[in-house]
Structure formats: structure tokens, C-alpha cells
């Protein structure tokens with residue numbers, strides 16, 4: 001296992017202010033299908049730092065998955081992507097597919113919600129992890145299999161050597177998710193994007209997977225983007241939180257700042273609907289009254305306006321997403337007063 005540690009990025013020393021590992025600026029994604037244009041991501045900006053976990057929260061359809069997949073060229077051809085996403089200084093948007101494919105997994109790896117769909121049911125799990133290892137190294141079959149067992153141990157799969165020769169259906173849901181994480185770690189990524197990776201799991205297994213992610217993040221200085229419906233999960237594990245609405249960032253801050261000093265009425269509505277956040281660490285994203293806008297017919301102005309109790313004429317113009325206080329960004333004309341908009 002020591003070999004693995006050495007191959008990961010160097011952890012950032014405490015107190016060191018590093019350049020962001022990933023800097024997304026004004027990312028836009030639209031889908032053109034049969035005469036309609038769906039504006040899925042509309043000027044998204046955020047940063048991810050090495051060794052930190054960013055939770056991306058927002059209701060269904062807010063662009064969380066599309067926004068992340070766009071960084072890795074994992075969108076269908078109907079998607080038009082613009083804006084900037086710099087990973088360790090290199091621009092990812094517009095990068096040729098070949099180059100992007102080589103970087104996929106090595107720089108940024110993704111884990112999705114449903115491991116049964118991502119794993120090959122006819123292949124032993126050790127061989128599947130080994131395949132991922134070989135895709136990014138020159139190891140021979142035997143050495144890759146040894147590395148696979150090592151990775152399965154790293155993600156705390158019990159009895160990794162014995163499990164390595166089993167098939168996916170012989171594993172529990174939590175174990176399968178650990179295998180997916182092992183596959184994602186095969187190329188020693190500097191950023192792991194977990195898209196609802198624990199949503200299908202029971203609360204105890206979910207907590208174990210989250211603790212595993214935190215451990216990997218701390219030991220290897222890996223950055224994690226946690227895409228989730230679960231506000232409690234964000235509050236419990238993430239250092240930074242990005243709240244998305246209608247394909248835009250509406251609030252972004254370190255978790256402690258955000259939960260202590262919520263500014264954007266949408267975030268406030270989410271939190272207001274979970275009054276006992278600390279006592280309910282795994283409550284799902286609450287329902288905010290009203291419907292999110294139709295992304296094929298986005299109205300002008302603030303997209304949250306029709307559902308916002310603080311809305312007035314000023315909201316006919318879209319508020320810019322700005323750093324109003326150090327590290328605390330929001331997009332709202334009525335957030336400064338705090339109490340008044342409540």
C-alpha cells in the first residue's frame with residue numbers, strides 16, 4: 001500500500017494556500033434536439049482545491065451531472081459546451097477527444113450512482129479493476145491483478161484477495177460501490193467526482209463510503225466533488241459547498257460559512273425546510289414550493305424569481321454571481337440584508 005501512497009499527488013500542507021486544482025469559469029452547456037434548445041448549464045463558476053471536498057447540491061435537473069460530465073467530454077454529441085475549465089492550469093474545454101480520453105481517469109475520475117450498470121456482470125471484479133490499472137500503466141496482467149487486490153484493500157473491501165475472484169452479483173451494493181471507487185482510483189486521479197455515489201445505499205453503508213472518501217482525500221491530497229441531493233451529507237463531510245439552480249451557481253462558500261450565514265433565498269429555502277440539520281444528518285434535499293424553470297424556455301432575470309419570497313422588480317435582471325465576502329459567492333439582489341429576506 002505504501003507504493004500507492006507515493007504515486008498519488010502530494011498532500012497540501014496545512015495552512016498552505018494552493019492554486020485551485022480545478023477552476024471552472026462561465027461554463028455553459030446546451031442541448032439541441034429537434035428544434036428545441038435545452039439550456040442545462042448557464043454560466044457556472046466554481047473552484048475545487050486539492051485535499052478538499054466540494055459538495056454540489058441542487059434539485060433534480062439543476063445541471064449538477066451535466067456540469068461535471070462536460071469537464072470530461074462525457075456528454076452526447078447534441079451538447080454544445082463553452083466556457084472554461086482549467087485543471088492544474090490546462091484548459092479542458094475544447095481539448096481534442098483523444099487527449100481528453102487519456103486524461104480521463106488519470107486527472108479526473110468519476111463514480112456514479114448505480115454500480116450494477118457500470119460493472120461487467122460476466123467478469124470477476126479483480127479482473128475489472130486490473131483492466132482499469134492496465135489502461136493507465138504498462139504493468140503486465142499478473143502485476144495489474146496484484147495492484148487490483150491492493151486497490152480493493154485500499155477501499156476497504158473485506159478479504160480483497162478472495163473477493164477479487166468473485167463476480168459483481170456476489171457482492172452487496174456497498175461492496176460494489178467500493179469496487180467502483182477502486183476502479184476510479186486505478187489511475188491515481190487528483191480529482192474524484194462522486195455523482196450520487198451513495199444515494200442508493202442505506203445510511204450506515206453510505207456513512208462508511210463517505211468516510212472512505214474523506215480518508216482518501218486526506219491521505220492522498222485528492223480533491224473530491226460530491227454531487228448530492230443530501231444536504232446533511234454536504235454539511236457533515238464537505239469543506240466547500242456549491243448550490244446550483246437552473247444550471248447556475250447561486251451560492252458557494254466554505255461549508256462552515258455557508259451554513260452559518262446563508263445568503264441566497266434558494267439555499268435558505270432548502271435549509272429552512274431542514275430545521276434540525278445536525279440531528280438529521282442524512283435527510284434528503286427538501287422540497288421547495290413551486291417548480292424549477294423549463295430549461296428550454298428560461299425566463300429573463302433571476303431564474304428563482306417565481307418561487308422567491310424576496311423577489312421584486314430588480315429581479316427582472318439576472319443577478320451576477322459575485323464574491324461578496326471573502327470566499328462567499330452568491331447571485332442575488334436581496335441577499336445583503338440577511339434577515340430582511342427571510
Ligand SMILES: Nc1ncnc2c1ncn2[C@@H]1O[C@H](COP(=O)(O)OP(=O)(O)OP(=O)(O)O)[C@@H](O)[C@H]1O
Pocket residue numbers: 031033038039040058059060061062063064065066067076078229295
Ligand atoms: N442528453 C440530453 N439532452 C437534452 N437534455 C438533457 C440531456 N442530458 C441532460 N439534459 C437536461 O439537462 C438538465 C440538467 O440535467 P442534469 O442531469 O445535469 O441534472 P441533475 O442536477 O444532475 O439532476 P439529478 O439530481 O436528477 O441527477 C435537465 O433539464 C436535463 O433534462
Ligand SMILES: [Mg+2]
Pocket residue numbers: 064065066195
Ligand atoms: Mg444528476
